[in-house]
Amino acid sequence: MTGDWAMVRFRKSSRSSTNGGQCVEVGLQSGVVAVRDSKCPDSGLVELPATAWAEFLSVLRA
Known part of the structure; x- marks a missing residue:
């Protein structure tokens, strides 16, 4: 499944903090x-x- 993610815009989780906490980003492609x-x-x-x-x-929402 490995794709080229260099040009994909990733979005930071709204639950991520700005003070160096646990932060994830999500990108979508094809x-x-x-x-x-x-x-x-x-x-x-x-x-995935x-x-x-x-x-x-x-x-998670359930």
Whole structure:
């Protein structure tokens, strides 16, 4: 699933703090979601199908 994420705009979580706390960013490309650490965006990312991400969010909201 590894794609080219260089040109994808990542969005920081609304739950992320501005004082150096736990921060994640999410990007979407061709039905694949990537999640990365906003403090170290070049250290790698986790890719998963957008359907799996949607299910994850659904479980969190429940």
